[in-house]
Amino acid sequence: MLLLRLALLCSALLPAALLAAPQDFGRAKVEARQHVYHDRNEIGDAYCGCTWQWAGRSGGRVDLAGCGYRIRAQPNRAQRIEWEHIVPASSFGRQRQCWQQGGRAHCTATDPVFSAMEADLHNLTPVVGEVNADRSNYDFGMLPGVPPRHGQCDVRVDFAGRTMQPPAAFRGQIARTYFYMADRYDLRLAPAQQRLLMAWHRQHPVSAWERERNQRIQVRMGHGNLFVTGEREWQLHHRNSREGLISSLPSATTPPVSAQPAPAHGNRNSRIYHLPDCPGYTAMADRNRVLFTSAAAAEAAGYRKALNCP
Template sequence: MRNLILLPLALFIAIFCSAASAQTPTSFSQAKRLLEKHIYPTQEYRETFYCGCSYSGEKQVDAASCGYTPRKNAKRGKRIEWEHVVPASRFGKTRACWTDGNSACVTKKGKAYKGRRCCSKVDPEFKRMEADLHNLVPAVGELNGDRSNYRMAVISGEERTYGACDFEIDSKNKLAEPMAATRGDIARIYFYMQSTYNMPLSDAEMEMFTGWMSKDPVSEDEQLRDARILEIQGNSNVLISVGF
C-alpha cells in the first residue's frame, strides 16, 4: 500500500487539479445522480459516512452491518440520503436570495419564497456550491435529518442513541459529534469549502479541524474518492488529499 500523507494546509489549498471536466454538476439533483453512478458505483464503495453501514444500489441501509438502531425515525433510517457535510445554510445564509428572496422566486399561486429553495433556482454560485461533490456523502436518512445544520463539535458526556453507530447529537446546543474515523475527512471538506468558496471559519473551528486532520490522516479510501470526484469536476476544485 502507498504511504499516504496529508500535505500542510497552506500547500494543499494551493494545489489545483487539471483534469478535463465533462460532467461538472450544476444542480443538487444532478450531483446526486453523479454520486450514485460514478463516485459510489458498486457495493465495494457503498458505505454510509457517519455510521459505516453498507447500503444497496437501491439506497437501502443494512443496519446489521454497522449495529445501527434508529433513535426515532425507523422509516427514514432504512435509506441513505445525500448529506452536505458543510450545511447549505452555512454557505447560503448570507446570500441575497436566501435572506431577501428574488423576483423570480414566486409560486404559481403568487406566494414569494426565499432561502435554499430560492437560491437553488436563481443563484449560479450557490447552485455550484450546493452541487459540489466533495461536500456530499451518503448518510443514514435519520442521521441526516437529526444532524440538520448543526455545527461539528466534540460533545462531552453524550449519550449513544443510534445503537453501535458512534454519532451524537446535542439538540439543545445544536451540535453534532462524528466518530473519530471521519473527523479528518470532515475537517478537510470544511477547509476545502473555505478555500474554494471563501467560506469563513472561526478561529475555534480552524483549531479544532486542524487537530482533527492531524489525528485522522488521509486514508486510501478518501484519496480514491477524491480522485473519482476530480475526474468529474475538473479544474474548478482544489485537491483535498494527496498520496505518495
C-alpha cells in the same frame, strides 16, 4: 487504476466547461452514485458503517441489523440512504444574499454560486437518513458527556446545543472538506471552528479511500481538493482563493423585476417545468419545486416544458 489515470489525464486537457460537472443537487446525487460511490455500498456509510442496497436513481435501503443500528425516532428515514452536505447548505447559503431574500429555493433558482456549492461532489457523502436528519445543520464538535443514541453507530448529537460529534474515522475528511469549501467559495469559519478542524486534520491523515474519492471526483468536476492532495494547507485566518466564485450580480441592462418573464416552476424529480398558465403550476410538492426566473432559465438548466402547457 490505468483507466482512472487516463480519465484524469483527459480531464486535465479539457476545458472546465466541457467536463461533466453536475449542474444541480439532484444531478449531483446521481453523479455521486454512478461515478464516486458505486462500489462503496458494501463498505458502509461515513457515520455508521452501515451497508446498503442501491435503489432508485441515487438512494438505497440500509441494512440496519448488519451494523447494529438502533432507530431513534424516524423509522422511514433510518431505513434509507440520503446524501449529506458535509458543510450544510444553510451554512453556505446564509452567506449569500439570495438566502436573505427567499431561502434555499430562491438561491437555487437565482444564484449560480449557490447552485455550484449545492452540487459540489466534494461536499457530498451517503449516510443513513435518520442520522442526516438528526445532524440537521448542526456544527461538528466534541461531546464527551453525550451518550450515543443510535445503537452501535458512533455519532453523538446534542440537540439543545445544536452540535454533532462524528466518528473519529470521518473527522479528517470533514476538516479537509470544510477547508476546501471555505477556500473555494470564500466562506467564513469562526476561529474556534478553524482550530477544531485543524486539530482533526492533524490527528486523522488522508486515508486511501479519501485519496481515491478525491481522484474520482476530480474526473467529474475537473478539479480536486488540494487540502486532500497536500498541495494546499490551511492556517488560522487562512486567505481564501475564491476560485469557485462567479459574479451573480445583475448587469446594468437587466430589466426591472416587473418586466421580467413570469417565473417557472420546475420539478426536480421529473426535470419538467410549468408556467403560470399550465395546469400543474401549483400542484407539485414544495420539496420538489425549483424556481426559475423564466422558461429560458429552466431550459438552460436542463428542464423541459410540460406537455399539458398551452
